[in-house]
């Protein structure tokens with residue numbers, strides 16, 4: 001567990017953030033200038049806070065009141081940047097082991113680097129370079145892994161290629177990973193915990209599924225990015241129609257294509273703008289997924305939109321509708337309605353393990 005409490009004044013900007021990052025991926029999400037990089041630089045020891053305390057398990061890295069400030073080199077922090085920053089004149093093997101070779105065989109296996117070892121960075125794709133950068137950070141035997149928009153420079157196919165490796169890393173290591181990202185699909189797939197920063201303050205923090213499905217978070221995420229994340233299990237395949245049936249606490253969902261073996265767990269992000277509400281069970285519509293839900297929250301936005309929180313079984317979903325529809329349908333908290341989700345609303349980037 002990484003405990004973070006950081007106060008820092010940088011010119012006009014003040015950062016005042018406190019949260020815990022358990023094992024797994026803690027995503028830091030926030031608009032440009034909200035303080036994400038300053039925060040992770042403080043964890044790395046590259047920026048000295050004015051006050052606060054940073055500790056990983058029992059090891060204190062910074063404590064202003066106790067005058068503890070472990071220098072960068074002593075913090076055992078692995079840092080992966082947006083650009084891989086590999087040494088161009090060294091092959092992958094030597095880039096990987098430059099700072100150490102802790103668990104080298106496992107790291108090479110986990111990140112699928114075996115076939116790249118003799119190559120130079122110039123001959124690698126962007127995604128391969130980032131995998132090497134990740135491997136290099138891990139071989140230093142870090143106690144914390146910091147990743148600052150590590151996939152931001154990659155195109156969608158390269159991102160899709162590397163995401164399963166990051167998921168594997170999250171699931172196999174106990175090292176807390178702090179992951180800065182602007183991309184909500186990436187956050188929904190990878191994060192265990194989500195911290196939303198707004199103007200240097202923690203606007204909301206908690207398990208990713210809870211945070212993303214809260215209607216009051218919509219303004220921080222932006223209306224297009226808002227959407228709930230649910231844990232599902234593959235329950236079946238409809239081969240003739242090329243669909244996969246997913247089961248979750250609120251019912252079953254049909255999604256296009258092959259999504260995994262029966263029984264496999266899948267995390268699904270359902271964008272709020274793709275959820276339609278109906279007061280009665282609709283008939284004669286093309287959408288495949290109709291779920292009975294209960295309205296838990298209604299949060300008006302600044303514009304014409306309203307975020308509606310919905311309970312489906314033990315899970316929370318989120319819909320974004322217009323204020324006009326809300327009024328016309330006379331929707332209210334506690335009311336039972338139907339959520340309609342098009343099977344094609346959820347893209348491949350929204351589905352993770």
Ligand SMILES: Nc1ncnc2c1ncn2[C@@H]1O[C@H](COP(=O)(O)OP(=O)(O)OP(=O)(O)O)[C@@H](O)[C@H]1O
Pocket residue numbers: 010011012013030031032033034035036037038039
């Ligand atoms: N050395 C500095 N002196 C003064 N202000 C600074 C300094 N470094 C950063 N800032 C300011 O602190 C604020 C937070 O910057 P930071 O880079 O942490 O934000 P960010 O959330 O990482 O942004 P982005 O997503 O654009 O990278 C910004 O307003 C920035 O201009």
